[in-house]
Amino acid sequence: MYGAVIHAPGDVRFEERADPVIVEPTDAVVRTVAACVCGSDLWRYRGVAPVPQPTPIGHEFCGVVEQVGDAVTTVKPGDFVVGGFNPGDNSCPVCRKGAQANCVNGAHYAGCQAEKIRIPFADGTLLTTPGVPTDEQLPAILTLSDVMCTGWHAAVSAGVAPGSSVAVVGDGAVGLCAVLASAQLGASTIIAMSRHDDRQALALRFGATHIVAERDEAGAEAVKKLTDGIGADCVLECVGTEGSRLQAIGCVRDGGNIGLVGVPHGDLPVNELFWRNVGVRGGPAHCRAYLPELLELVWDGVIDPAPVFDLQLPLADVAEAHAAMDSRRAVKVLLRP
Amino acid sequence: MYGAVIHAPGDVRFEERADPVIVEPTDAVVRTVAACVCGSDLWRYRGVAPVPQPTPIGHEFCGVVEQVGDAVTTVKPGDFVVGGFNPGDNSCPVCRKGAQANCVNGAHYAGCQAEKIRIPFADGTLLTTPGVPTDEQLPAILTLSDVMCTGWHAAVSAGVAPGSSVAVVGDGAVGLCAVLASAQLGASTIIAMSRHDDRQALALRFGATHIVAERDEAGAEAVKKLTDGIGADCVLECVGTEGSRLQAIGCVRDGGNIGLVGVPHGDLPVNELFWRNVGVRGGPAHCRAYLPELLELVWDGVIDPAPVFDLQLPLADVAEAHAAMDSRRAVKVLLRP
Numbered sequence: 001m002y003g004a005v006i007h008a009p010g011d012v013r014f015e016e017r018a019d020p021v022i023v024e025p026t027d028a029v030v031r032t033v034a035a036c037v038c039g040s041d042l043w044r045y046r047g048v049a050p051v052p053q054p055t056p057i058g059h060e061f062c063g064v065v066e067q068v069g070d071a072v073t074t075v076k077p078g079d080f081v082v083g084g085f086n087p088g089d090n091s092c093p094v095c096r097k098g099a100q101a102n103c104v105n106g107a108h109y110a111g112c113q114a115e116k117i118r119i120p121f122a123d124g125t126l127l128t129t130p131g132v133p134t135d136e137q138l139p140a141i142l143t144l145s146d147v148m149c150t151g152w153h154a155a156v157s158a159g160v161a162p163g164s165s166v167a168v169v170g171d172g173a174v175g176l177c178a179v180l181a182s183a184q185l186g187a188s189t190i191i192a193m194s195r196h197d198d199r200q201a202l203a204l205r206f207g208a209t210h211i212v213a214e215r216d217e218a219g220a221e222a223v224k225k226l227t228d229g230i231g232a233d234c235v236l237e238c239v240g241t242e243g244s245r246l247q248a249i250g251c252v253r254d255g256g257n258i259g260l261v262g263v264p265h266g267d268l269p270v271n272e273l274f275w276r277n278v279g280v281r282g283g284p285a286h287c288r289a290y291l292p293e294l295l296e297l298v299w300d301g302v303i304d305p306a307p308v309f310d311l312q313l314p315l316a317d318v319a320e321a322h323a324a325m326d327s328r329r330a331v332k333v334l335l336r337p
Numbered sequence: 338m339y340g341a342v343i344h345a346p347g348d349v350r351f352e353e354r355a356d357p358v359i360v361e362p363t364d365a366v367v368r369t370v371a372a373c374v375c376g377s378d379l380w381r382y383r384g385v386a387p388v389p390q391p392t393p394i395g396h397e398f399c400g401v402v403e404q405v406g407d408a409v410t411t412v413k414p415g416d417f418v419v420g421g422f423n424p425g426d427n428s429c430p431v432c433r434k435g436a437q438a439n440c441v442n443g444a445h446y447a448g449c450q451a452e453k454i455r456i457p458f459a460d461g462t463l464l465t466t467p468g469v470p471t472d473e474q475l476p477a478i479l480t481l482s483d484v485m486c487t488g489w490h491a492a493v494s495a496g497v498a499p500g501s502s503v504a505v506v507g508d509g510a511v512g513l514c515a516v517l518a519s520a521q522l523g524a525s526t527i528i529a530m531s532r533h534d535d536r537q538a539l540a541l542r543f544g545a546t547h548i549v550a551e552r553d554e555a556g557a558e559a560v561k562k563l564t565d566g567i568g569a570d571c572v573l574e575c576v577g578t579e580g581s582r583l584q585a586i587g588c589v590r591d592g593g594n595i596g597l598v599g600v601p602h603g604d605l606p607v608n609e610l611f612w613r614n615v616g617v618r619g620g621p622a623h624c625r626a627y628l629p630e631l632l633e634l635v636w637d638g639v640i641d642p643a644p645v646f647d648l649q650l651p652l653a654d655v656a657e658a659h660a661a662m663d664s665r666r667a668v669k670v671l672l673r674p
Contacts, residue, residue, distance in 0.1 A: 093565040099592020102614055104567070157616070228430040230441070255436025257618070260611060268607040270617075274597060277439055279494070279618030281594070283611045 003114025004318040006057045009047035012319045017056065020110070020118035025071035026089075028122035030081060033063040034142045035113045035335045036309070037321045038085075039172055040263070045322050056111020059085040060145040062138070065126070066116070074123045080133065081126040082295070083119060084287020085109075085146045090124030100124075100288040112145075113318050115337050127291050130299050139306035139334055140298045143177065145287075147332070148294055148305045150261050151177025151238070153285035155185055158234035158259030162186030165227045167212075167251045170238030171199040173308040173332040174261060176206055178236040183207025184303055191223055191232065193247070199331065202307055216243065220250030232256060237282070242266035252278055261285065309334040340451025341655040344391045346384035349656045354393060357447070357455035362408035363426075365459035367400040367418060371479045372450045372672045373646070374658045375422075376509055377600070382659050393448020396422040397482040399475070402463075403453070411460045417470065418463040419632070420456060421624020422446075422483045427461030437461075437625040449482075450655050452674050464628050467636055476643035476671055477635045480514065482624075484669070485631055485642045487598050488514025488575070490622035492522055495571035495596030499523030502564045504549075504588045507575030508536040510645040510669040511598060513543055515573040520544025521640055528560055528569065530584070536668065539644055553580065557587030569593060574619070579603035589615050598622065646671040 003017045020029050035058055043049040044057070062082040065075050075081055088095060088103025095103050107120035119125055133141050140148075151174050160166055164187040168178045171194035182190045183206065192203035195213040203211065212222040224231050231253035237245055240262025248258050249269065260282030268280060297303045311330040313321050314337075321333035340354045357366050372395055380386040381394070399419040402412050412418055425432060425440025432440050444457035456462055470478050477485075488511050497503055501524040505515045508531035519527045520543065529540035532550040540548065549559040561568050568590035574582055577599025585595050586606065597619030605617060634640045648667040650658050651674075658670035 093567045094591050097567075097570065097590065097592055099590070099614055102591030230430045230434075233434065253434065253436070254431050254439030255434055255623070264607045264611050266607075268605045270601045270603075270605040273617075274601050274620045277436055277618075277620035277623070279616060280607075280610075281614075281616030281618070283614035286592070286614070 001115040002316070003111050004057050005054050005111070006044055006051055007054045008051050009045060012045065012057065012322045014316050014318050017114065020116050022067055022069045023118065024120065025069035026121050026123065027069045028065050028072055028075060028119040028126065029067040030061065030063040030117045030119055031066050032061050032112070032115055032117060032337055034138050035061045035315065036142060037113070037325055037333050037335070038146055039174065039325070041322065042326055045326055056114065058111050058113030059109050060142065061112040061117055062141050062145060063117070068122060072122045075126050075128055079128040081128050082141050082144050082291070083125040083127070084149055084285070084291060086284055086287060087120045087125040088288065089121045090288050095124070095288070098286060098289050100286045101284040113315065113335060115315070124288065127295055129295065139309045140304055142334060143305040143308060144291060144294055144298060147173040147308060148177045149285040149287040149290050150174045152181040152290050152294060154178045154236040154238055154259040154261040154282060155181040155234070157282040158236055158257040160185045160187050160234045163188050164234050165189035165232045166234045166236060167191040167193060167223045167232040168236045168238060169193050169244050169248050169251070170262060171196060171203065172238065175236070175238035176202055176308050177305050178238050179203050179208050180206040180303055180305055182236070184297065189226065191226055193219055205307065216247055217250060219247055223251040227253065230254065234259065237262050240264055249273070249278070254278065257281065308332050312336065338452040339653070340448050341394050342391050342448070343381055343388055343394045345388050346382060349382065349394065349659045351653050351655050354451065357453050359404055359406045360455065361457065362406035363458050363460065364406045365402050365409055365412060365456040365463065366404040367398065367454045367456055368403050369398050369449070369452055369454060369652070369674055370400040371475050372398045372652065373479060374450070374662055374670050374672070375483055376511065376662070378659065379663055382663055393451065395448050395450030396446050397479065398449040398454055399478050399482060400454070405459060409459045412463050412465055416465040418465050419478050419481050419628070420462040420464070421486055421622070421628060423621055423624060424457045424462040425625065426458045427625050432461070432625070435623060435626050437623045438621040450652065450672060452652070461625065464632055466632065476646045477641055479671060480642040480645060481628060481631055481635060484510040484645060485514045486622040486624040486627050487511045489518040489627050489631060491515045491573040491575055491596040491598040491619060492518040492571070494619040495573055495594040497522045497524050497571045500525050501571050502526035502569045503571045503573060504528040504530060504560045504569040505573045505575060506530050506581050506585050506588070507599060508533060508540065509575065512573070512575035513539055513645050514642050515575050516540050516545050517543040517640055517642055519573070521634065526563065528563055530556055542644065553584055554587060556584055560588040564590065567591065571596065574599050577601055586610070586615070591615065594618065645669050649673065
């Protein structure tokens, strides 16, 4: 089969790889129907994270089960499935607490931007969709493998609830999904911080009630003006830079919460957070915890995160997909074999 | 009147001070019936915090209202009252969100280890007890001015709920109250980390199910053994040192929460917290938010935090009260005029 391999920064190749096989009795092999490129894939593409050797890349997919190991009981060949980016057993003591991203047996995929994928812990990882999705349904289903779960995790981590005021820092696919999640969770004020017209428009379509184009201190002041002068109950930090985190701290009200899903670089000013009673919580999304509810919401058309994909390409053009996202010509690229 | 004034580290004097008067129409003047010394008072006593000039000291009290300003409507002369250590208006936008410790008009007392106290924002700060407390009831009522609210805040900040596993770092009055709060909130496993016999005994009396005497990594390992190998759902950090915070991080499970009420010194390892999905939340207690419920629980005898006081002295012996706590001869000292 063919799949994407990153060889060096800027060098992603679609090349022949060994067909995945069942290694453990809990494995499945899935034939990819759609995959995509994640903002986090760009770390290596941009040389921010190292590429010590050629490595298969990608962790978002949906597709059809081809084979299952002897121990797999909840999915079978022919099922259309989606799984989160962080496979796990969904049965260890940490998973049973609802923290499946931190499964004590948590595993990784060997590259999902490929024609076929080996899925570790198939029972713990995969969900079968209620039917075979149409071409129109496919993009929304695919978001469940990462960005929709991650945006949801930001909102859940920050305690977004009916009536909350929310500010979202970051207007990438995750930030936009965080807007959609906040609306679904009942937030009454949702401030999308963005200075790109197209992303602002999408944020409004996803439920944002206000747009703030300013950044840093000016951005925080604009958020305060929209929130009774005190800042937002919940700030969803969907970037991960030092600047975005400081902006989040500036936008949150005393006694509020910051949901972190941007991988943090730099320090947290714990003394300020303490005196202001600001909570910080987040990390990689507990996809398996959220998937049943989110799959139902997407399947029933209650939420539609599909518009985060603004470019579709053949899987063979995976190098161009990375280049398009790197140069910001696309928010997120969907790939089909 | 007479009251305590700290002149320098180790130098607390009971001396004549001006009688407090009504300054703002929202003020009250309270005649002290009981006051006490806080662990945080020892920062200046020990020279950890500066004493730039002689300063009245103390922020915990209960007593009888003597006078009220023209704008005060909820308490009247003769009422027996208790108030949190952080007076506020309980009506600003932040207070209305339940974050009264961060009232935008928040004020301070000019020393509560005194015969009389001026109370700013009397309506927002004071609660009248259902009756005049007996001598036996008095210590428990007095804990509501700080330590019981602060222990409760640690538990609430960490999300302690029915069935939670909890580890409490710190066996001072606040840590012991955090044990009591966790039991009241329905935690099923409560691990008190203490290596002092008398405090261990009190923790067990307050509802601890286990004692761990080890500290640091050994302490974290012992907590994991008691929690299915993964660590506690909620860790209540009631000390505030770098070591205690690292111990808390070692004791919490992935996906769990740390409630901080020890004033933090040092940094938070945000990258580790992120990958482990560990939340951190806390700060000064929202006393006014908790007081109605806690006063009812204490008045009805459902919880009895009184045993945190292990020494009673006349208010005039306030210097000895500080010395006894500084030398750890007492956990917490109650003072009566």
